[in-house]
Amino acid sequence: xxxxxxxxxxxxxxxxxxxxxVNQKAFIGSCIILFFGVLAxxxxxxxxxxxxxxxxxxxxxxxxxxFGTNGQGQDVFAQTICGARQxxxxxxxxxxxxxxxxxxxxxxxxxxxGRIDDVLSLLINIFLVMPGxxxxxxxxxxxxxxxxxxxxxxxxxxxxWNARVIRSQMMTFRNRDFxxxxxxxxxxxxxxxxxxxxxxxxxxxxxxxxxxxIYAIGAQVGLEFLxxxxxxxxxxxxxxxxxxxxxALLTESWWTFVPTGFCxxxxxxxxxxxxxxxxxxxxxxxxxxxxxxxxxPKNKITHGITPVSNSNE
Amino acid sequence: MNKPVINIxxxxxxxxxxxxxxxxxxxxxxxxxxxxxxxxxxxxxxxKSTVVQAMMRILPPxxxxxxxxxxxxxxxxxxxxxxxxxxxxxxxxxxxxxSALNALNPVLSxxxxxxxxxxxxxxxxxxxxxxxxxELLSLVEIDHDRLDSFPHQLSGGMKQRIVIAIALAIMPPIxxxxxxxxxxxxxxxxxxxxxxxDLRKKLGFTILFITHDLNLLLEFADRLAIxxxxxxxxxxxxxxxxxxxxHPYTKKLIGSIPSASGKRQKGLLSKPKSLNLSKNPILExxxxxxxxxxxxxxxxxxxxxxxxVSFKIHKGEIVxxxxxxxxxKSTVxxxxxxxxxxxxGSIYLNGENKKVTESRNVPLQYRKDVQMVxxxxxxxxxxxxxxxxxxxxxxYRHRLKDEVTMLPYIIDxxxxxxxxxxxxxxxxxxxxxxxxxxxxxxxxxxxxxxxxIVVADEPTxxxxxSIRMEVLEIFAKMRIENNLTVLFITHDLxxxxxxxxxxxxxxxxxxxxxxxSENLIQNPKxxxxxxxxxxxxxxxxxxITK
Numbered sequence: 001x002x003x004x005x006x007x008x009x010x011x012x013x014x015x016x017x018x019x020x021x022v023n024q025k026a027f028i029g030s031c032i033i034l035f036f037g038v039l040a041x042x043x044x045x046x047x048x049x050x051x052x053x054x055x056x057x058x059x060x061x062x063x064x065x066x067f068g069t070n071g072q073g074q075d076v077f078a079q080t081i082c083g084a085r086q087x088x089x090x091x092x093x094x095x096x097x098x099x100x101x102x103x104x105x106x107x108x109x110x111x112x113x114g115r116i117d118d119v120l121s122l123l124i125n126i127f128l129v130m131p132g133x134x135x136x137x138x139x140x141x142x143x144x145x146x147x148x149x150x151x152x153x154x155x156x157x158x159x160x161w162n163a164r165v166i167r168s169q170m171m172t173f174r175n176r177d178f179x180x181x182x183x184x185x186x187x188x189x190x191x192x193x194x195x196x197x198x199x200x201x202x203x204x205x206x207x208x209x210x211x212x213x214i215y216a217i218g219a220q221v222g223l224e225f226l227x228x229x230x231x232x233x234x235x236x237x238x239x240x241x242x243x244x245x246x247x248a249l250l251t252e253s254w255w256t257f258v259p260t261g262f263c264x265x266x267x268x269x270x271x272x273x274x275x276x277x278x279x280x281x282x283x284x285x286x287x288x289x290x291x292x293x294x295x296x297p298k299n300k301i302t303h304g305i306t307p308v309s310n311s312n313e
Numbered sequence: 314m315n316k317p318v319i320n321i322x323x324x325x326x327x328x329x330x331x332x333x334x335x336x337x338x339x340x341x342x343x344x345x346x347x348x349x350x351x352x353x354x355x356x357x358x359x360x361k362s363t364v365v366q367a368m369m370r371i372l373p374p375x376x377x378x379x380x381x382x383x384x385x386x387x388x389x390x391x392x393x394x395x396x397x398x399x400x401x402x403x404x405x406x407x408x409x410x411x412s413a414l415n416a417l418n419p420v421l422s423x424x425x426x427x428x429x430x431x432x433x434x435x436x437x438x439x440x441x442x443x444x445x446x447x448e449l450l451s452l453v454e455i456d457h458d459r460l461d462s463f464p465h466q467l468s469g470g471m472k473q474r475i476v477i478a479i480a481l482a483i484m485p486p487i488x489x490x491x492x493x494x495x496x497x498x499x500x501x502x503x504x505x506x507x508x509x510x511d512l513r514k515k516l517g518f519t520i521l522f523i524t525h526d527l528n529l530l531l532e533f534a535d536r537l538a539i540x541x542x543x544x545x546x547x548x549x550x551x552x553x554x555x556x557x558x559x560h561p562y563t564k565k566l567i568g569s570i571p572s573a574s575g576k577r578q579k580g581l582l583s584k585p586k587s588l589n590l591s592k593n594p595i596l597e598x599x600x601x602x603x604x605x606x607x608x609x610x611x612x613x614x615x616x617x618x619x620x621x622v623s624f625k626i627h628k629g630e631i632v633x634x635x636x637x638x639x640x641x642k643s644t645v646x647x648x649x650x651x652x653x654x655x656x657x658g659s660i661y662l663n664g665e666n667k668k669v670t671e672s673r674n675v676p677l678q679y680r681k682d683v684q685m686v687x688x689x690x691x692x693x694x695x696x697x698x699x700x701x702x703x704x705x706x707x708x709y710r711h712r713l714k715d716e717v718t719m720l721p722y723i724i725d726x727x728x729x730x731x732x733x734x735x736x737x738x739x740x741x742x743x744x745x746x747x748x749x750x751x752x753x754x755x756x757x758x759x760x761x762x763x764x765x766i767v768v769a770d771e772p773t774x775x776x777x778x779s780i781r782m783e784v785l786e787i788f789a790k791m792r793i794e795n796n797l798t799v800l801f802i803t804h805d806l807x808x809x810x811x812x813x814x815x816x817x818x819x820x821x822x823x824x825x826x827x828x829x830s831e832n833l834i835q836n837p838k839x840x841x842x843x844x845x846x847x848x849x850x851x852x853x854x855x856x857i858t859k
Contacts, residue, residue, distance in 0.1 A: 177693035181758070184650050185707035186680035199697045284331070285375075292329040292375035302395040306372040309327075309379045 019281035026277020032270035036263070040084035050078040050234045058246070058253045068255040070239075071246025079239050080259045087236040088267070090147055090220055094154040095213030099205055101155065102162030103198070109163075110170025111193055117167075124167070127160035136219060140228035150229055154216045162208050169204055173197045203282035210275045214268050221264060236260045317344035318487055318519055319368070324381035326360070326367045329374075337363045337376070339543045347486070350513070350520045352530035352551070354566075355540035356777035357748070361523050362411070364540075365489050369408060370398050385487070403434050407480040411492040416476050417464040423475055424460040430482045449478040453508060470501035477509065481516070489521045494529075498637035499804065499848040506533065507854060525778060528570045531555050532854045539563050562779075569782045571807040573834055574850030581782060582789045582811045594625035595798055596649070596683075596766050601658035603644050618644040620822040622658075626766065629796040631788065633813030633830065635806050635845070641822035642802045643688075646770040649800065650685045651675045663765060681711050684759035688771040690751035694743040700727070700754050701739040707762050723761075730757045730787050749780040756787055766798040773808065785812050806849045810834050818842050 020026040048054060055065060057073040067076035109120035136157050143149045173179060174197075182192045198205070223229055224237025231238050243257040280286045293301070300307045324341045327334040338360040345351045355361040366372045368383050370390065383390040386405055390398060410416045418426060427446040431437040437445060447457050453474040464472055473493060480488055490509070494502040510533055513520060524530060530537060531551060538548040539562065547560040557564055571581060603619040619641040626632050636642040647653045649660060662682060687693035694703055704723045708714045714722055724735030730753040732738040743751055752772060759767050769788065773781040789812060791797040803809050809816050809830070816833045818826040818841070826839045837843045847853055 177687040177689055178695040180647075180652055181685070181687060181693050181755070182695075182706075183652060184680060184683070184685050185758070185762070186677050186710045187706065196695050196698075200695070288328070288330050288375040291331060292377065295329060296377065304371065305395045305398055306367060306370040307377055308391045309377050 020274075020277055023277040023280055025273045026281065029270040029273030029275075029277060032266060033274070036084055036088065036267060036270075039081055040088055044078075044082050044085065047081060048075045048078045050074055050082040058251060058256070060253070061255050067259045068253070070242060070253075070256045071248075072242070076239075076256055076259060079234055080236075080263060082234045083236040083239050083260065084263065085235075086147060086233060087217060087220060087264075090151050090154070090235075091213050091217035091267075094151055094158065094216035094220075095209045097151070097155045098159045098162050098212040098216070099209045101159040102166050102208065103201075103205065105159075106163035106166035107170050107193060107198070110167040111174055111189065111197075113171070113174070120163075121167070124160050124163045127157075128164065130157075132157040136223060137226070137228060140223050145228070145230040147230065147233070150220055150223065153223070154219055158212055158215055158219075162212060165208065166201070166204065169201055170197065173200060203278055206278050207275050210271045210278075214271050217264065217267060236264055316347065318347050318386055319343075319345040319521070320382070320384040321364075321368065322382040322384075324364065324367060324383065325379045326363050326372065327377050327379045329377060334377075334379075337543050338367065341381075341540075341543075341545055343538055343545065343548060345487075345519060345521060347519055348517055349536065350522060350534045352534035352537040353521065353523045353540060354525070354527045354530055354537060356525055356779065358542075359540040360543040361525075361540050362491055363543075365408070365491060365521065365523060369402060369406065369489070371402075403430065403485060404483060405485055406487040406489065407482075407485045408489040408491060409476055409480045409493045411495065417472060419464050422461050422463055423467075426475075427460075427479055427482060430479055434483050445482070449482060450475075452481060452512060453478045468501075469497050470505060473497060473501075473505055474508065477505075477512075481512070481518075484516065485518065487519045487521065489523070491523045492525070493522075495524070495526075499806075500637070500844050502529075503848045503853055510854065527554075527566050527778065528851075532851070539566070565779050569779055571782070571811045572849070572851060573807040573810055573846050577811070577831065582786055583793060584789065585793050588630065588814060590627040590630060593627075595628045595663055596626045596800075597661040598625075598645075598649065599623050599659050599661070601645070601648055601660070602656050603641075603648060603653065604656045618822055619648065619655075622819075622822070622824055624817055624824065624827070626798060626800060628765075628798055629792065630815065631792055631799040631801055631813045633809030633816040634800060634802045634819060635804065635809050635816055636819035637804055639821070640819045642804075642819050643770055644822075645819070646685065646768050646800070646802050649766075650683050650768050651679065677711065681762050682765040684762060684764040684767050686752075686755050686759045686767060686769040686772045689775050690748050690755055691743075691775070693755050694751055696743050698742070699739070700741050700743075700746075703754060703758050704739075704761050707758065711762060713762065726757045726761055727754075729791075730754075730760070731783070732757070748776050749784060752776060752784055753787065756784070760791065760797075763795075766800060768800045768802070770802045771804065772801075774804065781808065788812060806834070806845050818845070 020030065051074060053073040054075055055069050055073055057069060057071050059065065059069045061068040065075050065077060067080060070076055070079070105120055105124065109117045109124070136153050139153045139156070140149065143153070179192060179196060182196050187196070220229070221237040221240065224231075224235055225240045225244070227241055229235065229237055231241060239260045240257055243260075246256070248254070248256045296307050296309075321344070322342050324338055325336065326338040328337050341360075341364055343351070353361045353364065363372065363376070367376070367378050368385070368390065370378075378391060381391065385401065388397070388401065390401065393401070421429075424443070424446060427449060428438070428442045431442045431445055446460060450457055450459065455471060455474055455478070459467070459471070467475070477493070494505050497505065506529070509520070522530060522534060527539075531554070534551050536549065537551050537554045538545045539554070539558075539560070540546065541562055547554070547558050547563045549558065554563060554567070557567055572578070601619055601622045602617070605616045605618055606614070622641075622645060624632070634642050634645060644653070648655050651660075662679065701723060704726065705719055708719060708722070720739070723739055727733070727735035727738050732750060732753050738746075738750070738754070743754075746754070756772070773784050776784060785808060788797070788799050788801070792799065801809060801813050806816075813830050816828060816830050817824055818833075818839070820841055826833065826837070826842045833842065834846060837846050847856060
């Protein structure tokens with residue numbers, strides 16, 4: 001006799017997690033993110049304070065200070081690691097919030113349609129036509145500088161596009177037979193949205209989250225670089241701000257901005273890898289096509305002509 | 314002796330996957346002679362389309378032809394250079410693809426699409442090409458004015474004729490037809506086939522006809538090959554196949570074709586000995602009307618999908634609602650299950666003269682009493698949930714079973730619809746089952762609440778021919794055992810004849826004829842019903858060509 005609960009547990013999540021672990025791209029991407037995550041959370045207590053004056057300003061990398069010091073004589077290595085903390089936290093929180101708001105508003109609009117959709121779509125469209133970058137700059141400079149302000153600004157300017165995408169995906173699901181079947185069996189709307197439809201959108205939600213996170217990290221660093229963040233905190237954005245303020249390029253002290261820039265690039269790279277991985281997990285055909293390309297000699301691939309394998313000749 | 318124009322030997326096609334390659338076609342061998350109509354029959358997944366696409370070498374990745382020989386007009390296609398293969402397409406052999414509805418480019422006029430082909434393959438442009446385009450339309454009996462139409466302005470049948478005309482554009486000696494009529498209604502389908510046969514008489518091309526519908530090919534093919542799981546299980550003259558064939562699979566296919574003419578075959582579907590219907594109907598529909606209005610402020614397009622439809626269904630009765638696409642039959646299903654609200658009219662359930670269409674919110678009791686089986690078993694089950702989830706949710710929702718009694722009930726239910734052992738199937742996900750098994754799960758879900766009436770909207774049209782009767786048998790059996798009431802909606806008059814006690818014929822949203830099944834088949838009164846009956850009877854081709 002099987003157990004009721006076991007059947008229930010064999011869910012889509014387990015399939016997904018195992019899919020991601022097996023997928024090379026997603027695995028490498030996750031490892032990089034995990035590495036930075038561990039670095040940001042656990043390492044800061046064990047290194048020098050990033051805000052103390054430690055040594056001659058702008059001294060190049062040495063065995064004492066791996067990445068040298070900046071214009072204030074602070075340790076760039078410590079700054080890079082501590083800066084990851086706030087940058088990643090705000091970046092990923094903004095990503096999560098954007099997806100949640102997008103799913104709530106877009107999902108409701110797409111599922112219910114009619115008047116509700118008219119009102120919510122109007123709201124989405126208003127936010128879509130507002131120019132994001134100027135709004136971001138104005139809001140960030142007008143509100144008191146703090147991490148919370150930054151997060152709010154990023155979410156406010158970023159959610160609408162996601163809501164739009166989720167709304168149209170929801171509209172296609174709304175008319176599928178399995179949703180009608182759930183309606184006919186008497187399920188409540190909330191339950192249909194959360195249990196029946198949302199898991200089907202997992203790949204969309206996941207890639208939305210990743211796209212939103214990349215955007216949030218980039219925009220955040222940009223704002224802080226312009227001096228619109230709280231310059232007293234240590235983040236990747238303020239690191240770049242101070243590097244530029246201390247004329248790093250003129251003094252040729254490359255070590256003040258290269259490590260931070262490299263980290264930002266790595267994070268974006270890792271997130272993009274995960275996105276590719278999600279694509280392949282949710283669409284196994286992509287994997288098959290890659291294998292197909294590897295298996296067939298290059299000179300036999302002609303677009304639009306099915307290849308004949310060697311065993312024939 | 315006639316020489317074969319197509320000669321295929323030991324053709325093998327693999328699909329590359331991350332595990333072992335899937336062998337979609339295995340050692341397929343056949344020859345087609347000049348002037349012949351050769352039929353390739355198989356159910357979904359049998360590899361019939363893969364065979365012809367491999368012949369033309371148009372299979373997309375990740376397919377690979379792993380072995381075999383394809384000789385068309387003494388030319389070895391598999392050994393040819395890609396240039397030769399492209400040159401061969403359309404000139405020597407053209408293909409009419411599945412679903413003509415998508416084969417035409419929606420943003421180009423018909424003239425441009427025909428010109429495209431003529432220019433690429435024959436270098437014909439300007440007035441010469443126009444002349445030829447008109448000739449082609451005359452061939453398929455379409456008015457020349459239509460040259461400037463766009464695909465969305467044409468009906469399905471016209472689109473299909475135009476696709477055939479384009480395939481004939483440069484008179485290739487061989488034409489491959491891959492399910493050319495599957496998306497069309499029966500009457501239109503029959504006309505198209507008659508047209509094809511007529512054209513062949515005039516022009517004398519060879520046809521390779523691929524379909525899942527054995528019944529169709531029995532009418533006009535010369536020889537038939539029956540495919541199953543990537544292999545040809547039987548290849549013979551059509552008379553021999555018609556007589557029953559040798560392979561058990563052929564026998565099963567031949568045996569599962571219901572006919573709309575002649576006497577009722579015995580043993581195809583079980584029927585109760587007699588019907589004792591109560592006086593009061595369990596469901597009564599009065600003057601139902603549904604108007605769809607295009608969204609938007611300035612848009613005043615209206616579509617009357619259902620117009621003044623009234624009927625009654627009694628307990629223990631199976632009523633067939635027959636109509637072609639666009640007749641409004643699925644809208645009736647949605648209205649009865651209250652997925653959408655009627656524009657006018659009312660629905661009475663259970664003889665209690667209580668109008669159930671007044672409020673926007675549908676009472677839970679109604680949800681329990683009226684259940685539905687959908688057409689597409691791939692779409693009506695949620696791919697992320699197990700069979701157990703699908704069957705247990707309605708029961709939890711209506712508080713009919715608890716944790717303890719749930720599982721035994723579900724296992725019992727699964728076994729009743731022919732999914733045994735039930736414990737095994739309860740754990741499965743939809744993608745782990747075949748189409749027929751999924752549809753059985755969908756039926757089990759509809760039955761789980763012990764509803765007063767089940768609306769079955771084309772429950773077998775997406776299933777393979779060989780299992781359709783078995784699935785319908787579930788309804789027939791449940792009716793006898795549990796006095797189940799069914800509203801059976803279908804386009805197929807023959808299957809309605811066998812399952813239903815009474816048939817209602819729907820056309821353009823209106824009921825045009827209603828009668829006892831056998832009476833309706835034997836003595837149809839309306840012209841439209843006569844056409845439907847004729848189209849579903851063997852020998853229809855002779856009737857049309859006469």
